[in-house]
Every structure is written in C-alpha cells, then in structure tokens.
Amino acid sequence: MDVLKIATAGSVDDGKSTLIGRILYDTKSLTTDKLEAIEKTSKQKGYDYLDFSLATDGLVAEREQGITIDVAHIYFSTAKRSYIIADTPGHVEYTRNMVTGASTSQAAIILIDARKGVIEQTNRHFFINNLLRVKEVVVAINKMDLVDYSEETYNAIKADFEQLMSKRDYENQNITFIPVSALKGDNVVNKTDAMPWYNGGTILEHLEGLDLAAVSNAGTPRFPVQYVIRPKTDEFHDFRGFAGKVYGGELSVGDNVVALPSQTKSKIKEIYFNDEKFQTASRRSSVTITLEDEINVSRGDMLVKEGDLPTIDKQFTATISWMDSQKLAAGNKYVIQHGVNKVLAKVDRVHHRINPDYSGIDESIDALGMNDIAKVTFKLNKPIFFDAFKNHRTNGSFILIDSQSNNTVGAGFIQ
Amino acid sequence: MKDTSHVNALENEAIYIFREVAAQFEKPVLLFSGGKDSITLVRLAQKAFWPAKIPFPLMHIDTGHNFPETIEFRDRLVKELGLELIVRNVQDSIDQGKVKEESGRYSSRNSLQTTTLLDAIEEFKFDACIGGARRDEEKARAKERIFSVRDDFGQWDEKNQRPELFDMLNGQIELGQNVRVFPISNWTELDVWSYIEKEEIEIPSIYFAHKRKIFLRDGLIWSHSEFVYQEDDEEVIERMVRFRTVGDMSCTAAVFSDAADISSVVQEIRDSTISERGARIDDKRSEAAMEKRKQQGYF
Numbered sequence: 001m002d003v004l005k006i007a008t009a010g011s012v013d014d015g016k017s018t019l020i021g022r023i024l025y026d027t028k029s030l031t032t033d034k035l036e037a038i039e040k041t042s043k044q045k046g047y048d049y050l051d052f053s054l055a056t057d058g059l060v061a062e063r064e065q066g067i068t069i070d071v072a073h074i075y076f077s078t079a080k081r082s083y084i085i086a087d088t089p090g091h092v093e094y095t096r097n098m099v100t101g102a103s104t105s106q107a108a109i110i111l112i113d114a115r116k117g118v119i120e121q122t123n124r125h126f127f128i129n130n131l132l133r134v135k136e137v138v139v140a141i142n143k144m145d146l147v148d149y150s151e152e153t154y155n156a157i158k159a160d161f162e163q164l165m166s167k168r169d170y171e172n173q174n175i176t177f178i179p180v181s182a183l184k185g186d187n188v189v190n191k192t193d194a195m196p197w198y199n200g201g202t203i204l205e206h207l208e209g210l211d212l213a214a215v216s217n218a219g220t221p222r223f224p225v226q227y228v229i230r231p232k233t234d235e236f237h238d239f240r241g242f243a244g245k246v247y248g249g250e251l252s253v254g255d256n257v258v259a260l261p262s263q264t265k266s267k268i269k270e271i272y273f274n275d276e277k278f279q280t281a282s283r284r285s286s287v288t289i290t291l292e293d294e295i296n297v298s299r300g301d302m303l304v305k306e307g308d309l310p311t312i313d314k315q316f317t318a319t320i321s322w323m324d325s326q327k328l329a330a331g332n333k334y335v336i337q338h339g340v341n342k343v344l345a346k347v348d349r350v351h352h353r354i355n356p357d358y359s360g361i362d363e364s365i366d367a368l369g370m371n372d373i374a375k376v377t378f379k380l381n382k383p384i385f386f387d388a389f390k391n392h393r394t395n396g397s398f399i400l401i402d403s404q405s406n407n408t409v410g411a412g413f414i415q
Numbered sequence: 416m417k418d419t420s421h422v423n424a425l426e427n428e429a430i431y432i433f434r435e436v437a438a439q440f441e442k443p444v445l446l447f448s449g450g451k452d453s454i455t456l457v458r459l460a461q462k463a464f465w466p467a468k469i470p471f472p473l474m475h476i477d478t479g480h481n482f483p484e485t486i487e488f489r490d491r492l493v494k495e496l497g498l499e500l501i502v503r504n505v506q507d508s509i510d511q512g513k514v515k516e517e518s519g520r521y522s523s524r525n526s527l528q529t530t531t532l533l534d535a536i537e538e539f540k541f542d543a544c545i546g547g548a549r550r551d552e553e554k555a556r557a558k559e560r561i562f563s564v565r566d567d568f569g570q571w572d573e574k575n576q577r578p579e580l581f582d583m584l585n586g587q588i589e590l591g592q593n594v595r596v597f598p599i600s601n602w603t604e605l606d607v608w609s610y611i612e613k614e615e616i617e618i619p620s621i622y623f624a625h626k627r628k629i630f631l632r633d634g635l636i637w638s639h640s641e642f643v644y645q646e647d648d649e650e651v652i653e654r655m656v657r658f659r660t661v662g663d664m665s666c667t668a669a670v671f672s673d674a675a676d677i678s679s680v681v682q683e684i685r686d687s688t689i690s691e692r693g694a695r696i697d698d699k700r701s702e703a704a705m706e707k708r709k710q711q712g713y714f
Contacts, residue, residue: 003424003601031687072557073550075603084601096578103580226434231467239466245431245582274462286430286463299438323578337583340435399583406564406587408577 002081002212007088007101007134009125010111015142019111019182020074020087021052023204026189029076049183071097080208095356095371096323098128099411103397106215107136107207114147114179118160123357126161130168131319131373131413133393135215137175138203144195145181151197154179167358170390178203218283219248219392222310223257223303224339229288241272241288242297244340247394251289252280256306259297260385265306266291300341302385310385310395317377317415318389319354322368324402324409328376329367334409335401336380339394342401344381351375376412389413425602426459426610431582432561432598433463436543437470439586440594443543444501446532447473449485450661451618452547452599455607457492458616459598460545471545472499476532478524479506480642480663488619503535522644523665533569536593543586545596551603562586563595571595604659608684612677624657624675635668659684 010016042051074085086101108129147153186192189204229241272288281287336345352361353374389396400410493500508531628639630649656669674680
C-alpha cells in the first residue's frame, strides 16, 4: 500500500485546520455523521460557513481555546494512495511538535496568511522542515480571497520566501508555491476560476504527482537488530533469526555482511517475511534474517554490508532540538536511543544555539531551554554505529531520554 | 524467490512495533476483545515472531454481555493457535462492589471494563498492554501515541505525552506505570478490512449480514437482547443486519446490510458515508466522551 505522510505547519489563525478540513471535505472523506456534527457546532457558534477546523481539533482544551495543541493524525485516501497528515501546531512554544511531525513525514505543507506574508514563524517552519530534510515542501499562500486573489501579493510573498531559501542548508529540497483559499476551496482539491493568472496544480494534484520512491531519502542499507527469534522447537531447533527493519537500501541473500560492534563477518543465508522466503528485503520492510555462520548478535547490534561501514565512535556532534522544560547543560547525562540501541551519554560541549529564523547563531549560551535548537557534542559510554543525518535520515538521528523522568527530552541529527 | 517490496507499509510498521514491545518490556499482554481489530493484531503478532510463538498472552476483559458468537470465536482461535488466554470478568468487579451496574435506558457495562482492566494489570504486573485502537476512529484517539504511558492509576495525561520521532519508541517507565501500545494506530477502518480480505483472516459471523431481532432508537439499530434495556413501546422487528464494530451488546449498534461475505463488506465500507464509531452508542454521550474515558484509563 502506497502511503504518503505529510506534516503541516502554520501559525495560529493561518487556517491550517480549515485547510485540512477542506481537503477531507473535497475528497469526500468526511462521513455524514462527522459532517452533521460540524454543521451543528458551526451553527451553534453562529457562523455562516462550515468550521472545518472542528474536524481535527480533537481535545477538549483545544475546542475551548480554538487552537491546536498537540499533533493529531488525520487520514484520507484517493484512488491513487493513502495519506496521513500530521497536523502540528504553529505556536512558537510548540517547536517540538513540529519537529516530531516532520520526522515521520516525506512532505510538508507550510501555510502563509496572504494578508500577513512571510513572518518570523514562517522562517521557523521552513528552517525545521529543512533541518529535518523533508524532501517535498508545499508553500500554500492561504486566504487569497481576502486579498482579492491578487497576483502581486502572491508574487511578493513568493519573493520573500525565496530570500529564505537562499539561506537553507538542504538544497535538494523541492519547494512548490500554490495560492489557495482553504475557506472557499480554491486550489486545495479543486481548481478555481478566481485566479486565472495561476497555471499550476492544486495542492492535492501536486501531492498525487509525487513519486514515493523519490521522496523517501535513500542511503546505504542498515539493519539494526530489534529482536532475536529462537523458537527452540523440534522443527526449528537451530533457528536463530535476526528480526528488524531494513533502512536506506536493500539487502539480499548472499550479501556479505559485517555485524557491529563485533565486526564479525558473515553472509546472509535467508530472508523471511513471516513464513515466506525472499531473495531481497526492500527498504522499510520488517524481515527476519538468518546468517551462514553462528555469530553472536543481539538487540542493538547492526548488520551492514561489507565495505560499507558506518562511523563507529564514542563521540559525535549533532544539531539537537531540545524539548524539555529542564535545561540541557554541559556535564548533564542522558540516555541516547539511536534506533533500537541505547547508550549513556554526557553533554561534552554546547557549541551554540541556532536562531530558527535563519538569522545566525548565538555562542554566548551554555544551557538550552525548551524549543532551542543547538549544536552539541556528546561523549558516550560505548561506541555507536552512525551515519551523518544528511546521508542517512534513520541512522543519523537519535532521541535523548531523561533517566530520571524517562521522558523523551530531545531529538538529534548527527553531523 | 521474490523481493519484499510489494508488502504493505502499514503491516511492516505494525510488525516493527510488536518486536519493540517484546524487546523493551518484561510482561506484555495483548488485549483481545474478539473484534476485528484485535483479531488483526493476533495475525500481525504471529508474523512478527514466526517461527517462534507469540511471546505474550492474550487477555479478554469480558463484560458478560458479549455476543455469544464472539466468545465462541475467541475460544476457537486461541485453541487453534495454541495461545495463552486470560479472561477477567466485569461481573466479578460488580460482585466485589468495586463498580456499580448502570441502570436505565442507556445502561451499559462498557465503561465498567476500566476497573476490571486496571485490576488485572496490577494482578499480573503487566507493563505493556497492546490494543487495537486506531487514530482514525475518533478525535481524541487521533492524538494518541504508539507507546502511550499510563500512570499508577491507568490515567492518560494527554497534554504531557512523549514525542515520538522517526521510528524510535521510548518504552522506559517507572515501576507501577504501564504502556498502552497501538500497533495499528495508522490504519484506517478500510485498511483493516482490506487486510482481512487479503490475508483471508477469519472473523466472527456477526460482521456479516444475518437476520436479527432488533429495535430502533435515536436512529440507531439496537440488538434485542436480555442485556439491552428496552422500553415497552420500542417494537422488536427482524431485519438483515451486520455489525461494523463489536463491543458488548449494550453499546454496539448494527447497520442494515446484505453484505454476506468479505468482499461485499469491503465494498460497503468503501461506499459508506457514516463513520464506524457513528454506530458506537458509548461515543454519543457527549462531544468529549472518548477523551474523558481515556483519561480514566479506558483502552
């Protein structure tokens, strides 16, 4: 099944929930009972239009305050593919939700209110999607109906955004501008007559046209071992299968592999998916691999192709997104979860904080607060096997866990 | 031999989650209701660990008001697959005076299950409870994590959830806490049905069109049964119906249907304009019904 994951980003009142509601409505994904509930509530509130944001704002606090405060997942499908939208809130204080949403997405929609143009938060939204190397970005310039569908306004906003693009780090990101009105339904799913000067497609047309293989970043194959399957039954007495998910590239029967950290060599004997044998395990498939030789491999170890080793080190520098109210400072200790592997880590040095509006760095700080993005060096109690995030989205990322609270307190992208 | 590229992205994700549960927790349990979602979970768990057996038991919190077809199906499945099944009864919680039976027109044992579940978690010291909830079912569930931490009282703190990045699932908890795990979080109702069709998974007969004694109330189709409160003026009629979702009899409404096999059910879901939980009487109580129940420790 073909699934495209999309993250949305926009500031308060940019109409993000309305846009999602509009997509659901125009793709006929809203069921009668949901639609009736929206109609009823819109009427109660005295609106003369349908408040589609009611379709997504799921928590009581959100409905009371009229804002979105946590990542919600929304599902719809077309004849072509299934879509999952991670609806992430746009407030300054909720950067962590945006990072979270972008981490699992292959595409992002950034909303801009045509009346306000590119604002400080737009910089942040673009910066985060660029930092997380989301391949496809749609810049939806919304509320065009409120600026008389003006081509000049659209072009001015586009030019401002292109200024930002010149400062980006991840240059292969594809960026598409679309003028829309979510409220009126212009250029969301259906084409509009209101903007004859715009020749491009609608948001949905654009998403439908994306090539899924091209939008999920490829790399070299990495196989982190999740679990060792040892049935110990009569029929499978000597079976030792290494269960895990294949990331970055393919693995095939007969490939010469190296197990990390032991660096023992072997060869792939069989690849199973359930009880079926396969010649090749493709990217993102959850398989079970057996090896020709009896070597010691356990959870947290990694199988890689011979001659294609990742960096093996007890120290690295990363860009991190800090997500906790307790500050991160040099000397603090955390658990680092890198894929399915866990190690103890100590903050060696906080180099600088990165201003998420692309305006530069701040070297004066030595501790990080909630929502800060910074360059940090960690020292580990044992080596991990990693790639740079720019080469491998999975093997170059990790999360930080506070061993007191057990909470996930940050995410990192290895340089 | 072929390559695995044709396999379903959602299936791969679910298998990955099952393996994380087995690796990260000491005492996981799969919450089994006999409904299509939990039956799908069993199939996915089998695939995740083959050729080994599923490394954790199933547990059913039985309201005592289940459809007999569901219970019969449950017992047969467990026997055929050689699985371990734990059953805990809401009736026992009532007899022990821990919960009070509801009365009146909309009485149901559905919300009473929470107490029985929390007691069972404590009794067996389960640290991970795997459930078949899906984010597309309901607005509050749309915000649920794949690994969702519950405190000593089984409560869900929706404003203080752990962020889940990339594929990384953080299952670290303190003693007394447990994690609710939702491997099919990202599946839609149609995804589940399509999977059941493709995998030829057997499901209880009440999911298919059958003749049943029913009565109508509030535009919903209620089963005529000793477990369902009924007014004298609510007339019993016999119609062809089926169930889209299976909870206990007092909280599950039927739909009129002639879909008697899996392919017609899939077609019916595809064409449907009513959401699945539109037939759940428990959600109709208020706009925030699900969120409130979840905070108290519901599935």
